[in-house]
Amino acid sequence: MHDILEQLSICVERGKVDIKSPFPADMKGREGADELTRKAIENKIPASKILNDALMTGMQRIGEKFGQGKAFIPDLLIAAKAMNAAMEHLKPFFESGEAKHKGKIIMGTVSGDLHDIGKNIVKMVLKGSGWDVIDLGVDVSSQKFIDALAEHPGSYVGLSALLTTTMLHMQDTTQVIKDTYPGTKVFVGGAPLSQEFCDKIGADGYFRDPQSFAKYLSGIVQ
Amino acid sequence: MDILSKKYNPGVNELTIDLKRVEHEMGYTENNITDDFRNILNKLYHDALKYIHPCVVFSIYPPGTASASRGEVSLNKIDFKTGKIISGQLKKMDSVAIFALTIGSEFDKWSKGFFETGDPLAAYIADLIGSEFAESLADWLEERIAETAEKNNLGHSNRYSPGYCGWSVSEQHKLFSLLENDCGIKLTETALMQPIKSVSGIIGLGKDIIKKEYQCNICDIEFCYKRQIDQNKKVKNET
Ligand code: B12
Secondary structure, eight states, X not given: OOHHHHHHHHHHHHTOOXXXXXXXXXXXXXXXXXXXXXXXXXXXXXXXHIIIIIIHHXXXXXXXXXHTTSSOHHHHHHHHHXXXXXXXXXXXXXXXXXXXXXXXXXXXXXXXOOOOHHHHHHHHHHHHTTOEEEEOXXXXXXXXXXXXXXXXXXXXXXXEOSSHXXXXXXXXXXXXXXXXXXXXXXXXXXXXXXXXXXXXXXXXXXXXXXXXXXXXXXXXXX | OOOEEEEEOOOGGGOOOOHHHHHHHHTOOTTTOOHHHHHHHHHHHHHHGGGOOOEEEEEEOOTTSEEEETTEEEETTEEEOOOHHHHHHTTTOSEEEEEEEEOOHXXXXXXXXXXXXXXXXXXXXXXXXXXXXXXXXXXXXXXXXXXXXXXXXXXXXXXXXXXXXXXXXXXXXXXXXXXXXXXXOEEOTXXXXXXXXXXXXXXXXXXXXXXXXXXXXXXXXXXXXXXXHHHHHHHHHHO
16 A cells, blocks of 8 residues: 555544644654645545545544444544544545545434534544534424435434433434435434334434444445 | 521532543543543643532421422422432431532533534543533532531431432422522523533431442443442452
């Protein structure tokens, strides 16, 4: 593999954002995802190759470690941050169609709920895994999800909730989405959720952590 | 004795949190956390102190005003449907302390701000620090209630919150209707408190009531984090 790409994949895996960033300590002063992506583009490496052979590879490696219990949420988050720094340089290629996202996902914390840390973490990890994430924020009504689906047809949907009172709103939201746009896949997560609840409300999947969700999504689009 | 209502604004220096527990919440053990993460945690912890403005309110009801039986805790004319686990633990009570507390809204703004500036790692760690401070403030409050109870020759129970051990979180509305809420905590229709790092609950009081170690075997909620702490303690003791 191209040396730059290999280095870039390591920067993503280890969360080395740019030359200035002090983390990880053993890579201090070295170029990071930011500089190396720029170099790769200057070297005329195709954007899709940078994306798949370096960035995704790095994210995949850290994702596997997470799956094995050898890496944790903070590791995913710094990797996602490095990934985002790289993605900034790839933006024009996404716009021209030379590079492609894996798909679109609309995320929001359901109505009546204001807890957004969990949803934001999931969003970061999905973005890092190559998804285009439309974040509707917190206290999102069913109608807002419907409007977003009208604007971004064919998207997946991810719902988050913190309390047992607000998780009940996932039921109406899922229902309205399925009635208005049959076939839309709706996924749920959050502290009080369970597979049982997911089945009961007719959602398509429950995931306890962002990585298993990202892995599942990548599986269904492959 | 009348209803005794109090409000305190303890300094953040009166609260202690265990950063090892935050490391644990982040996923690490003492042996596998990197210096990088430890440094970020330490820095955020020191920065956080500026944004934490603790506030607690509680009301202690006079003896003879409260009782617990068959899944309910009754206080004056209000019945809390706490479920049998909590009412069982409180059956010897004859009065109660109700409380709400928060570490303030400035903290929420600060910790969320990291997402906007593109630093999700800091946002995540700051959030965990805030949760620990909220728990620590609850411990602080429990001590104040215990002191007051002791002065009146009363024992006290553990603290119990709506949303735990089978007590529905929607019962927050009943609790808040009784509280003199001078801490400015807002309760949404869906029973969510704002600021986010807030806790509410009750503590049973009575001559014959004693505080037992938080016992996870009394409750069957699997996802409860107290259970996780309990299990970690066990793991530690075994190794
Ligand atoms: C820390 C904590 C607190 C802290 C901070 C709260 C906060 N929201 O910031 C404090 C001590 C203040 C607190 C207070 C309360 N808490 Co509390 N708390 C927790 C605890 C231990 C962790 C929550 C957390 O922030 N986790 C970290 C974040 C990052 O995780 P997360 O949001 O769950 O998101 C992750 C996953 O769920 C998933 N995910 C999230 N969304 C989505 C979406 C999709 C599509 C997918 C795939 C995945 C996904 O990925 C995220 C990243 O890993 C949980 C129990 C637990 N172990 O989860 C209870 C818990 C959430 N609390 C609970 C309760 C009841 C309360 C109180 C109502 C108690 C009270 N009466 O005071 C209050 C409410 C506070 C309020 N503002 O209204 C209940 C809620 C269930 C219920 N009965 O309604 C829980 C589940 C505990 C329990 N009973 O077992 N709490």
